[in-house]
Amino acid sequence: MTSSEGQDRTSRGARPSLFLERQSYRRRRLADSARLLPFLGGALLVLPLLWPDAESESGGVPLSSAIFYIFACWIGLILISLFFGFVARRSGVDDSHGSDAG
Amino acid sequence: MATLNVLILVCLGYVVLLFGVAFAADRMAVAGRGKWLRSPLIYTLSLSIYCTAWTFYGAVGNAARSGLEFVTIYLGPTLVMISWWWGLRKLVRVGRSQRVTSIADLLSSRYGKSNTLAVCVTILAVIGGTPYIALQLQSITLSFSIFAEADPSGLYREGSSVFWVAAGLAMFAILFGTRNLDANERHHGVVTAIAVESVVKLFALVAVGIFVVWGVAGGFGPMMERIDASEIGKWQVDAGRWTTFIFLSAAAFVCLPRMFQVMVVENDDEGHLRTAAWAFPLYLLLMSLFVVPIAVVGLDMLSEGSNPDLFVLTVPLSQGKDGLAMLSFIGGFSSATSMVIVTAMALSTMVSNHVVMPIWLNTHERVGSVPGDVRNIVLMARRISIAAIMALGYFYYSLSGGGAALASIGLVAFSGISQILPAMVGGLFWRGATRTGALAGLTVGFVLWIYTLLLPGMGAAWMPESVLLNGPFGIAWLRPQALFGIEGIDPMVHSVMWSISLNTVVFCVASLLSFPSPLERLQGAQFVNVFDHSVAPRGWTGSVAQSEDLMIMTQRILGTSPAQELFQREAELQGGRSPLPEPTPGFLARLERELSGSVGAATAHAMIGQIVGGASVSVEDLLAVADESAQLLEYSSQLEEKSAELSRTARQLRDANAKLTQISEQKDSFLSQVSHELRTPMTSIRAFSEIMRDTEGLSGEEQTRYAAIIHDEALRLTRLLDDLLDLSVLENGQVRLNLGDDTLRSVLDRSISSALAGTDQRLVVRRSKASERIPLQTDLDRLGQVFINLISNARKYCDADEPVLTISAHDVGGQLVVDFIDNGSGVPPDARSMIFEKFARVGGDKAGGAGLGLAICREIMHRLGGDITYLPGQGGAAFRVSLPLAYRQAAQ
Numbered sequence: 001m002t003s004s005e006g007q008d009r010t011s012r013g014a015r016p017s018l019f020l021e022r023q024s025y026r027r028r029r030l031a032d033s034a035r036l037l038p039f040l041g042g043a044l045l046v047l048p049l050l051w052p053d054a055e056s057e058s059g060g061v062p063l064s065s066a067i068f069y070i071f072a073c074w075i076g077l078i079l080i081s082l083f084f085g086f087v088a089r090r091s092g093v094d095d096s097h098g099s100d101a102g
Numbered sequence: 103m104a105t106l107n108v109l110i111l112v113c114l115g116y117v118v119l120l121f122g123v124a125f126a127a128d129r130m131a132v133a134g135r136g137k138w139l140r141s142p143l144i145y146t147l148s149l150s151i152y153c154t155a156w157t158f159y160g161a162v163g164n165a166a167r168s169g170l171e172f173v174t175i176y177l178g179p180t181l182v183m184i185s186w187w188w189g190l191r192k193l194v195r196v197g198r199s200q201r202v203t204s205i206a207d208l209l210s211s212r213y214g215k216s217n218t219l220a221v222c223v224t225i226l227a228v229i230g231g232t233p234y235i236a237l238q239l240q241s242i243t244l245s246f247s248i249f250a251e252a253d254p255s256g257l258y259r260e261g262s263s264v265f266w267v268a269a270g271l272a273m274f275a276i277l278f279g280t281r282n283l284d285a286n287e288r289h290h291g292v293v294t295a296i297a298v299e300s301v302v303k304l305f306a307l308v309a310v311g312i313f314v315v316w317g318v319a320g321g322f323g324p325m326m327e328r329i330d331a332s333e334i335g336k337w338q339v340d341a342g343r344w345t346t347f348i349f350l351s352a353a354a355f356v357c358l359p360r361m362f363q364v365m366v367v368e369n370d371d372e373g374h375l376r377t378a379a380w381a382f383p384l385y386l387l388l389m390s391l392f393v394v395p396i397a398v399v400g401l402d403m404l405s406e407g408s409n410p411d412l413f414v415l416t417v418p419l420s421q422g423k424d425g426l427a428m429l430s431f432i433g434g435f436s437s438a439t440s441m442v443i444v445t446a447m448a449l450s451t452m453v454s455n456h457v458v459m460p461i462w463l464n465t466h467e468r469v470g471s472v473p474g475d476v477r478n479i480v481l482m483a484r485r486i487s488i489a490a491i492m493a494l495g496y497f498y499y500s501l502s503g504g505g506a507a508l509a510s511i512g513l514v515a516f517s518g519i520s521q522i523l524p525a526m527v528g529g530l531f532w533r534g535a536t537r538t539g540a541l542a543g544l545t546v547g548f549v550l551w552i553y554t555l556l557l558p559g560m561g562a563a564w565m566p567e568s569v570l571l572n573g574p575f576g577i578a579w580l581r582p583q584a585l586f587g588i589e590g591i592d593p594m595v596h597s598v599m600w601s602i603s604l605n606t607v608v609f610c611v612a613s614l615l616s617f618p619s620p621l622e623r624l625q626g627a628q629f630v631n632v633f634d635h636s637v638a639p640r641g642w643t644g645s646v647a648q649s650e651d652l653m654i655m656t657q658r659i660l661g662t663s664p665a666q667e668l669f670q671r672e673a674e675l676q677g678g679r680s681p682l683p684e685p686t687p688g689f690l691a692r693l694e695r696e697l698s699g700s701v702g703a704a705t706a707h708a709m710i711g712q713i714v715g716g717a718s719v720s721v722e723d724l725l726a727v728a729d730e731s732a733q734l735l736e737y738s739s740q741l742e743e744k745s746a747e748l749s750r751t752a753r754q755l756r757d758a759n760a761k762l763t764q765i766s767e768q769k770d771s772f773l774s775q776v777s778h779e780l781r782t783p784m785t786s787i788r789a790f791s792e793i794m795r796d797t798e799g800l801s802g803e804e805q806t807r808y809a810a811i812i813h814d815e816a817l818r819l820t821r822l823l824d825d826l827l828d829l830s831v832l833e834n835g836q837v838r839l840n841l842g843d844d845t846l847r848s849v850l851d852r853s854i855s856s857a858l859a860g861t862d863q864r865l866v867v868r869r870s871k872a873s874e875r876i877p878l879q880t881d882l883d884r885l886g887q888v889f890i891n892l893i894s895n896a897r898k899y900c901d902a903d904e905p906v907l908t909i910s911a912h913d914v915g916g917q918l919v920v921d922f923i924d925n926g927s928g929v930p931p932d933a934r935s936m937i938f939e940k941f942a943r944v945g946g947d948k949a950g951g952a953g954l955g956l957a958i959c960r961e962i963m964h965r966l967g968g969d970i971t972y973l974p975g976q977g978g979a980a981f982r983v984s985l986p987l988a989y990r991q992a993a994q
Binding site: 051 | 169170173177180181182183184185187188189326327329330332334335336337338339341344345348373376377379380383384387391394
């Protein structure tokens with residue numbers, strides 16, 4: 001009785017099992033990467049603050065290099081986000097709950 | 103050179119085009135065509151109202167002043183968009199599942215549908231939004247003035263142009279923004295128009311950028327060299343400002359009422375976020391791609407005093423590219439108009455739902471007593487609100503004169519609206535966030551923002567120079583731009599840091615210390631766990647037949663036919679025959695959400711509360727429900743007990759019935775036994791008396807013998823009748839006991855002598871006379887009768903060659919026990935249960951007894967408070983007579 005109840009619950013997905021099959025596992029880690037992306041972005045965009053100042057001995061970083069760096073980061077983030085959007089659409093990550101099983 | 107007239111014509115043409123697009127989109131949406139209206143592309147483009155005229159013009163100005171710092175304004179939203187998975191997705195889901203109409207509605211809904219909170223957010227949004235609208239008007243006017251300077255006719259008058267622009271924008275917002283009431287029905291016309299405008303502004307900026315890079319600078323490489331050679335050619339940003347602005351723009355991106363409107367309220371499909379997550383950052387990237395080149399070229403080519411905020415216009419103009427300048431002007435115009443329209447719409451929704459409607463509800467206590475259509479009142483409130491907000495913006499512009507740099511006003515507005523962030527994020531991710539915390543945090547943040555940023559920025563009229571330098575009343579640590587004595591921070595960074603951090607701290611502490619209301623806790627769970635259950639709590643308990651009142655009210659808000667449709671659908675769902683559905687909690691919750699789509703959560707809650715009687719859920723109710731179920735449990739256990747008792751009684755009744763039946767049968771058999779017993783002696787009496795009467799010549803001896811038989815039989819009859827009488831007297835309890843005192847020994851002596859008297863049969867009686875010295879107080883004659891019966895039974899039935907009867911007396915557990923044991927074969931086991939019954943005889947009719955003796959004995963012993971039982975396993979017939987000793991002691 002109790003065991004059949006437990007199976008029911010798992011199949012309904014109310015209480016996801018602790019471990020997942022390979023595909024679902026990939027899907028979850030994909031969702032993790034989507035969560036981590038803004039932190040990566042934040043770190044990349046704060047990094048230029050460590051660059052030498054214009055008043056420093058090296059004369060600072062030329063603005064064109066800064067523009068290159070910022071826009072490269074920007075494009076990188078967009079591409080990762082685009083990739084995730086496509087994969088998410090294909091594998092239906094949207095349907096999963098916010099829970100974090102592994 | 104383009105004349106002002108041409109410009110105005112182009113403007114008007116553009117506005118007419120927008121009207122046309124909005125109108126067509128609305129028509130298509132109504133007709134159910136135009137799926138592309140709900141495409142992710144339109145959604146992404148509509149998000150671009152983030153890029154206002156401030157960013158269109160101001161970004162270049164900012165770049166000309168401080169290099170790459172402008173890009174922070176775009177980087178913040180980019181970070182927000184790429185974190186859509188755990189941020190915006192939740193926000194949008196909550197917004198859709200709770201049918202939220204504005205950011206104020208979101209907070210009010212989260213914190214227990216509190217209207218106070220909604221009013222606070224509305225005030226904050228209006229105060230923060232008004233300068234922002236003024237800013238847009240200013241940018242349009244500035245761009246007009248650029249063309250006017252060049253126009254020889256000099257027809258241009260600044261004041262009137264601003265007025266007409268403001269009036270036109272208000273008109274557009276009213277026409278397309280207040281068409282339908284249900285904010286969740288979405289304003290397809292406006293959204294489509296905004297999408298068109300976003301394309302126009304992007305196109306305009308990119309066109310100017312391409313012209314500057316390839317037309318002026320001579321290609322990508324030379325452009326880069328030129329950038330490095332310019333006065334802003336080195337990477338030099340203030341670390342505080344850089345991070346603060348990224349944070350600020352990210353916060354404002356989700357908190358701005360207009361952003362919330364397009365991002366959450368107008369969202370058709372959560373999946374659109376997936377596309378917007380990369381497409382909108384791409385849009386922002388394209389918008390900022392050419393900002394630095396335009397700024398650098400502008401700084402190079404234009405005179406020292408020219409306004410860098412207008413480089414986008416002046417650079418093409420200075421190169422004689424009138425068409426491009428015109429396009430750029432249209433781009434700026436687009437940015438301004440779309441922002442103003444959506445802001446006005448969003449703010450008017452907030453004002454009408456959270457300020458006008460509650461006041462209206464308060465003045466009309468009972469909905470039933472108010473004639474007219476609530477719909478019209480709400481729509482009118484929104485229209486007036488739009489007009490009022492535009493008027494406020496216009497007056498702010500006229501009063502301030504539009505002197506300050508564009509970017510700074512924008513940032514001031516950003517930091518003001520960002521004060522909502524702690525309450526909003528806390529509400530979405532922390533169930534412990536309370537209304538008190540949100541209100542306290544919001545108030546602290548708001549006050550600090552006004553004190554440290556808004557008032558100092560508005561000039562000496564609002565905040566005297568002395569306060570700025572020495573603090574209020576000379577208290578140095580309260581200086582608006584150096585709170586707690588910490589000096590030397592950029593005023594903007596200083597303000598944002600203190601207001602947001604203290605806001606957050608107060609919000610958290612007040613939340614921790616306060617206790618949320620039941621509704622807050624329900625809503626908190628709904629918001630934080632939105633992915634687990636998107637269904638609203640069933641808060642209402644409609645009991646009375648209020649469906650008609652609800653119907654009337656719904657008709658007034660949603661309109662007649664949608665309301666009727668809704669109720670009919672619900673009635674069908676409930677499967678009832680009546681045209682009106684029962685006010686079940688589920689239905690009321692659905693209805694409330696339906697209404698909140700039109701008038702906001704707090705108002706819808708209040709309106710349903712008015713009709714249903716405020717019977718919303720409370721912890722007390724929950725407890726009552728729990729209590730009720732406990733009572734039910736108790737009741738059911740009582741029922742169970744009762745039913746058990748009933749079944750017990752039934753069993754007893756069944757038993758009693760069986761007993762009665764048995765007794766009746768016994769009586770029948772007793773009667774037949776009695777008649778049989780009586781008949782046997784009667785027959786012989788009759789026979790012998792007939793012989794004596796009819797036979798001649800009977801000898802005297804024979805006569806004597808027959809007479810003796812008749813006499814014996816008569817005696818037997820008499821004895822039988824005596825016994826029967828005795829038994830019936832005993833059984834009926836009518837016997838009177840003659841209590842007397844004696845010892846057991848003397849009773850036994852008398853019994854033995856009378857039982858053995860006049861018989862020739864030898865029966866040895868063994869006794870231990872010492873143990874028989876037990877005093878008795880009982881009916882001695884009756885006890886003697888029992889003893890006689892037992893002794894004579896032994897005499898009659900003991901089949902041993904030398905019959906011996908052993909009589910012994912003991913004290914067993916407070917009872918006097920007298921055992922009569924003979925050495926015969928005893929009573930066969932299957933007869934043992936029968937021997938005390940009436941007319942029960944063991945082993946046939948040998949001794950000629952009536953079979954009443956032992957029955958009488960048992961009755962006597964019961965009367966005397968004792969018993970008589972058969973003792974098995976004693977080697978012969980063994981009877982045990984027991985008498986209570988307590989009986990004797992009680993008599994002593």
